[in-house]
Amino acid sequence: MIDRDARPLLELSQTSKRYGGVRALEGVDFACSAGSIHAILGENGAGKSTLIKIVSGVVQPDSGSMRLDGQDVRFSNPAAANAAGVVCVFQELSLMPDLSVADNISIAGPPTRMGLIDARAQRRRAEELLASIGCEDVNPLLRVRDLPLSRRQMVEIAKALGKRPRLLILDEATSALTNADVTVIYEVLKRLREDGLSILYISHRMHEIEALADRASVFRNGRHIETFPMGARSHGEIVELMIGREISAQYPTRVTRPRPAPLLEVRKLSWENRLRDVDLSLGMGEIVGLGGLDGQGQKELLLALFGVLKGVSGDMLIDGKPALPSSPVDAKGPGRRIALIPEDRKTEGLMLPMSIAENLCSASLDALSSGPFIDPGKQDVAVAEAIRQLQIKIGSPADPVATLSGGNQQKVVIAKWLMTKPRIILLNDPTRGIDVGTKQEIYGLLRVLADAGAAILFYSTDYDELIGCCDRVAVMYDGAIRVELEGDAITEQALIASALNIDTASTPALEHAS
Amino acid sequence: MSAALEKPARFALGPDDKPIVIASAFIILLLVIGTAYTLVTAGTMTLLSPNYLLQQLQIGAFLGIVAAGMMLVILIGHIDLSVAWTLAASAMMATTVGGPWAIPTGLAVGLAVGLVNGLGVAYLRVPSMIFTLAVNAVMRGLMVAHTGGFAPQTAATDLMRFLAAGRVGGIPMAIFVWVGVSIVIAVVLKRTVFGRTIYAIGNREAAAYLAGMRTRGVIVAAFAACGMLAGLAGVLLAGYSTKAYQGMGDAYVLPAIAAVVIGGANILGGSGRYAGTVVGVVLIVLLNSVLSIMQMPEAGRQIIYGAVIITMLLAYRSGRVHQG
Numbered sequence: 001m002i003d004r005d006a007r008p009l010l011e012l013s014q015t016s017k018r019y020g021g022v023r024a025l026e027g028v029d030f031a032c033s034a035g036s037i038h039a040i041l042g043e044n045g046a047g048k049s050t051l052i053k054i055v056s057g058v059v060q061p062d063s064g065s066m067r068l069d070g071q072d073v074r075f076s077n078p079a080a081a082n083a084a085g086v087v088c089v090f091q092e093l094s095l096m097p098d099l100s101v102a103d104n105i106s107i108a109g110p111p112t113r114m115g116l117i118d119a120r121a122q123r124r125r126a127e128e129l130l131a132s133i134g135c136e137d138v139n140p141l142l143r144v145r146d147l148p149l150s151r152r153q154m155v156e157i158a159k160a161l162g163k164r165p166r167l168l169i170l171d172e173a174t175s176a177l178t179n180a181d182v183t184v185i186y187e188v189l190k191r192l193r194e195d196g197l198s199i200l201y202i203s204h205r206m207h208e209i210e211a212l213a214d215r216a217s218v219f220r221n222g223r224h225i226e227t228f229p230m231g232a233r234s235h236g237e238i239v240e241l242m243i244g245r246e247i248s249a250q251y252p253t254r255v256t257r258p259r260p261a262p263l264l265e266v267r268k269l270s271w272e273n274r275l276r277d278v279d280l281s282l283g284m285g286e287i288v289g290l291g292g293l294d295g296q297g298q299k300e301l302l303l304a305l306f307g308v309l310k311g312v313s314g315d316m317l318i319d320g321k322p323a324l325p326s327s328p329v330d331a332k333g334p335g336r337r338i339a340l341i342p343e344d345r346k347t348e349g350l351m352l353p354m355s356i357a358e359n360l361c362s363a364s365l366d367a368l369s370s371g372p373f374i375d376p377g378k379q380d381v382a383v384a385e386a387i388r389q390l391q392i393k394i395g396s397p398a399d400p401v402a403t404l405s406g407g408n409q410q411k412v413v414i415a416k417w418l419m420t421k422p423r424i425i426l427l428n429d430p431t432r433g434i435d436v437g438t439k440q441e442i443y444g445l446l447r448v449l450a451d452a453g454a455a456i457l458f459y460s461t462d463y464d465e466l467i468g469c470c471d472r473v474a475v476m477y478d479g480a481i482r483v484e485l486e487g488d489a490i491t492e493q494a495l496i497a498s499a500l501n502i503d504t505a506s507t508p509a510l511e512h513a514s
Numbered sequence: 515m516s517a518a519l520e521k522p523a524r525f526a527l528g529p530d531d532k533p534i535v536i537a538s539a540f541i542i543l544l545l546v547i548g549t550a551y552t553l554v555t556a557g558t559m560t561l562l563s564p565n566y567l568l569q570q571l572q573i574g575a576f577l578g579i580v581a582a583g584m585m586l587v588i589l590i591g592h593i594d595l596s597v598a599w600t601l602a603a604s605a606m607m608a609t610t611v612g613g614p615w616a617i618p619t620g621l622a623v624g625l626a627v628g629l630v631n632g633l634g635v636a637y638l639r640v641p642s643m644i645f646t647l648a649v650n651a652v653m654r655g656l657m658v659a660h661t662g663g664f665a666p667q668t669a670a671t672d673l674m675r676f677l678a679a680g681r682v683g684g685i686p687m688a689i690f691v692w693v694g695v696s697i698v699i700a701v702v703l704k705r706t707v708f709g710r711t712i713y714a715i716g717n718r719e720a721a722a723y724l725a726g727m728r729t730r731g732v733i734v735a736a737f738a739a740c741g742m743l744a745g746l747a748g749v750l751l752a753g754y755s756t757k758a759y760q761g762m763g764d765a766y767v768l769p770a771i772a773a774v775v776i777g778g779a780n781i782l783g784g785s786g787r788y789a790g791t792v793v794g795v796v797l798i799v800l801l802n803s804v805l806s807i808m809q810m811p812e813a814g815r816q817i818i819y820g821a822v823i824i825t826m827l828l829a830y831r832s833g834r835v836h837q838g
């Protein structure tokens with residue numbers, strides 16, 4: 001079966017794609033054959049999602065060609081790709097929550113009778129498709145909104161199969177499934193492979209890939225590095241391929257020091273099923289990194305500590321006293337003095353059309369006013385001080401913050417929070433999409449703040465950053481902290497291995513239950 | 515450097531000032547056209563007489579007070595469609611209670627309706643367009659039940675009449691009330707934490723919330739202020755007409771929204787100066803008056819009125835840089 005790859009079903013040659021100045025995919029040659037399950041591996045930003053977006057018609061490549069079954073194709077939209085038999089199950093669910101399961105499964109081409117949707121045929125079709133993936137228990141007439149996440153993901157897969165794909169792409173499509181579902185899905189996927197389908201399988205669960213895939217391709221920095229038959233490479237070798245570069249030193253030197261007494265302690269923090277019993281402590285003067293692949297609960301942890309999430313269970317202590325905030329107002333208040341640099345500066349960090357000065361003051365207005373009135377004198381002094389401290393390059397503080405470059409906008413977000421004199425600083429990927437120079441300024445600033453006594457919790461998708469900046473790194477996987485690395489143990493190898501929840505030291509044995 | 519040179523060379527107008535300038539120019543144009551008309555037909559310059567202008571401002575005061583509250587709600591990115599029957603309910607309850615408690619009762623009714631609106635929008639997260647429309651219907655039903663569907667027999671108190679129709683030093687009292695309200699609103703928007711938070715919410719509620727601003731409280735307060743100002747307008751209007759009547763607020767909802775938008779506020783919230791709303795109110799009142807002086811039939815008046823609003827908005831939009 002593995003030797004059937006003489007005839008590739010899908011072939012990409014010299015495919016490139018840029019987003020602005022960022023090279024997402026560069027000269028990629030890639031092929032996958034009919035009747036195989038092909039895993040795609042790579043760390044965050046390696047180009048995996050760009051690749052599948054091109055194949056499924058979501059984005060157009062800047063250059064390069066694509067052949068399906070030997071014929072040149074170019075998909076201008078996902079519908080064209082579907083028509084050619086290329087169907088993708090995306091990570092973000094594409095179901096409409098207020099429509100029924102049956103409506104969703106047939107959304108693109110419902111069966112009709114005399115021009116009207118044939119509800120009975122549609123329901124029968126949904127029942128058949130759901131039965132084929134072992135989901136007889138899902139009532140096709142239920143609204144998708146009322147299904148648990150794992151059932152929704154199964155409906156999503158049924159919907160994809162309903163389009164009769166020749167090439168099926170699963171992008172982290174099993175991340176929310178229960179173990180029982182995964183077993184069923186494995187059987188379904190193996191059966192589809194026998195039927196001659198080609199399946200591209202993207203997952204960060206190494207043991208799933210080992211159990212399923214025939215071949216694997218590693219991507220790194222937008223390039224296709226290597227394709228090999230599964231089993232030909234050890235875990236350690238795969239991780240090497242995913243890293244494959246020298247770490248450049250551009251970080252403030254790290255001094256090993258005794259671990260300080262904890263300022264912030266988190267015990268058994270849980271929220272829905274996104275955070276599971278998170279334990280973490282943070283001392284004065286410490287920079288602690290949060291690692292792991294995107295979407296393992298890092299963002300939720302930061303939001304929970306900042307009082308944004310409702311229904312968080314577990315304890316959070318500051319100076320040994322219970323301090324779980326109930327809102328951001330609470331979190332930044334005098335007892336806690338927590339700051340959060342949010343993930344998306346354009347929608348969460350800034351009011352773009354408002355002035356630089358107004359944005360800078362927005363978190364510390366209480367301190368800048370007497371009674372209900374903002375004190376213009378105090379405001380001007382504070383704004384000037386913040387601009388000086390962070391060396392924000394601006395024309396006038398009255399200009400809209402939207403006129404600044406990305407790096408300077410991010411400095412405004414950070415400065416706005418430093419004006420509240422926080423003791424605990426939470427950062428959610430603060431250097432994403434900003435220039436190298438500003439990045440280095442931010443690294444330096446974090447160390448200065450820590451030395452001045454702040455406790456810093458810092459989520460980053462960039463492993464270099466975690467290695468270069470942090471005293472400790474807590475790696476998250478599936479809503480829990482799996483590993484804590486300290487000092488010299490923070491290596492890219494260790495970070496990736498724990499992010500993928502694999503153990504590079506041992507032989508590729510499968511001892512993972514989760 | 516080039517940016518620094520460019521700025522003083524041009525007559526520098528902020529993006530919020532441009533609509534105010536255009537609307538003011540249009541007001542002057544209206545006065546010129548109207549005066550030309552009266553000169554030709556009657557040989558007088560009625561429109562430029564102080565008495566006529568004061569009278570327009572007096573009529574404008576009622577709309578201006580409603581629009582001031584509406585502006586707070588529009589700035590946070592919402593809308594209040596309940597002002598019509600909030601105004602009427604306040605007027606009716608004020609005249610029903612009568613005596614020294616008439617005015618406090620009217621204001622309290624407006625405040626209460628505004629609080630309900632604010633709580634519904636901020637906590638129940640119902641879209642304001644639907645919630646306030648429903649509240650408007652409820653208020654209307656309550657008032658029909660209260661009066662039996664007829665004009666209330668009770669009359670406005672002397673104080674209400676004095677505030678709405680009295681004159682001090684030849685200037686109508688209603689104008690003083692409007693000026694007072696305007697000063698408070700302008701200061702609140704420009705100088706207070708509350709005002710700053712209003713603009714922040716209108717620009718990006720999520721960012722304001724994550725900056726630790728009290729977003730929900732401010733939303734409730736903005737609706738409450740809008741309701742109370744509608745109540746104040748109702749009390750004054752009842753004083754002006756000597757009594758309350760069914761549907762007395764119906765003619766104020768759309769003009770109030772139009773005045774705010776003509777004044778340059780973004781209908782989606784986040785930007786706009788209070789001075790613009792004042793100019794917008796004057797423009798609308800004057801436009802109505804000039805059209806009626808010119809004895810334009812009702813149909814034509816409606817068409818011109820609508821066309822002017824659309825034209826003004828298109829004029830503002832040209833040249834405004836879109837910021838995503």
